[in-house]
Amino acid sequence: MVNSTDFGSFLKLYRRLAELTVNDVSQKIGISMAYYSDIENSRRYITKRKSLEKLAAALQLSDKDTVFFFHLAEKSHAAAVAELEIPEYLIEQQAV
Numbered sequence: 001m002v003n004s005t006d007f008g009s010f011l012k013l014y015r016r017l018a019e020l021t022v023n024d025v026s027q028k029i030g031i032s033m034a035y036y037s038d039i040e041n042s043r044r045y046i047t048k049r050k051s052l053e054k055l056a057a058a059l060q061l062s063d064k065d066t067v068f069f070f071h072l073a074e075k076s077h078a079a080a081v082a083e084l085e086i087p088e089y090l091i092e093q094q095a096v
Contacts, residue, residue: 007076008042010069014059015040028058045076 015025026036029051038044046052052073056066 005072006042007045007072008040010072011055011059012040014061014065014069018058018060020058025055025058029054042076046073 015022020028022037022040023033026033029036031051035044039046046055052070056069059069061069
């Protein structure tokens with residue numbers, strides 16, 4: 001397990017370790033390449049558990065790395081919400 005504290009960096013590292021392209025991952029989880037690239041670059045976030053599960057599977061994460069992955073996803077989403085100061089119920093309506 002790599003100790004990265006940034007969700008986007010974690011995704012990029014594990015995508016590369018799995019020898020996948022941005023296009024490969026975006027197709028596996030059903031989103032556009034641009035959207036996935038924005039996620040890796042911390043410009044957008046995935047908040048739906050189903051989408052996160054698809055992403056963890058696409059990256060072929062170990063059980064231990066999957067736990068850390070969900071922790072980072074939650075942390076990045078919470079930081080984005082705090083930054084924007086938008087009510088949570090509005091963000092949930094826009095979630096992937």
